[in-house]
Amino acid sequence: MGGANPADRYPTRLAVAAESPRREPVVWTKWGSGPLDSDALAAYDRDGFLVFGDLFNDDEVERYRAEADRLCTDAAMLADERAVVEPTGGELRSIFEVHAVSPVFADLAADPRLLERARQILGSEVYIHQSRINLKPGFGAAGFYWHSDFETWHAEDGMPAPRALSFSIALTNNLEVNGPLMIIPGSHRTFVGCEGETPPEHFRSSLRRQEIGTPSASALAGLAERFGISQVTGRAGAATVFDSNCMHGSSDNITPYPRRNVFIVYNSMENSLVEPFCSAARRPEFIASRDFTPVRARRHAAAHD
DSSP, rough: OOOOOOOOSSSBBBBSSSSEEESSSOOOTTTSSSSSHHHHHHHHHHHSSSEETTOOHHHHHHHHHHHHHHHHOHHHHHHHHEEEOOTTTTOEEEEEHHHHHOOOHHHHHHHHHHHHHHHHHHHHHEEEEEEEEEOOOOTOOEEEEEEHHHHIIIIIIIIOOOOOEEEEEESSBBSSOOOOOEEEEEEGGGEEOSSSSOOTTTTTHHTTTTOOOOOHHHHHHHHHHHHEEEEOOBBOOOOOEETTTOOEEEEEEOSOOEEEEEEEEEGGGGGOSSSOOOOSOOHHHHOOOOOOOOOOOOOOOOOOH
């Protein structure tokens, strides 16, 4: 259960939007004490993300892709509230809590190649805040508008500080043309408070198309003018780790080329959820876990740094 709320260091869901500087470190561990060397950690500290072009081999990708296909065609899964459909057309958009419904993705979440990097950056043991598959089939899959994950996790889930990160593992090639992840590098050092109140059961609409909890056009323009926009592309098997407060999004996919990624979100054990800061009720466990059990690395994974 979440504890009493500390003072709110990141006000959002306001009458008038406001920005504030990040108050905690980005990298919580000593330079170089783990699988990431000092140059990689410095780049993550500066930009808020890192890309590993070949973290998973073809056989591993095929295993995860086959499991994703199984989940996406399983009738019971599709009838579950963890399956989220597109805002128009009714096609499958995301499946949440995949590490809990699939031993294959539970195995992925405990892979040392992810876990050791997460521990190193966050400087502590970690637990899984959220996991999901995002699907972008060709010919019209909707994008994900610009947002900071932490803004939502803080406002609606009660995450005290941006001491969390996401790994995105590409199950298909992420191309410049098929709606890849876009990140504003350096944006993780500015918290953008958003306008508007959180509606009851907001997750039912926001997982399909987020409107409350998105930054103003002027805030986005200011960040883009200062830092630019980076596209994150790579072959299937690439992995991207990015800070929870990175401003990011992706455009529609109108190409014939599908884009499918699995996300594992790790939160520091020292940053576990309290009560939501800007919502009258918690979101469901499948979106924001309150099982704060630390992830333990699987023993049989081959080293691959």
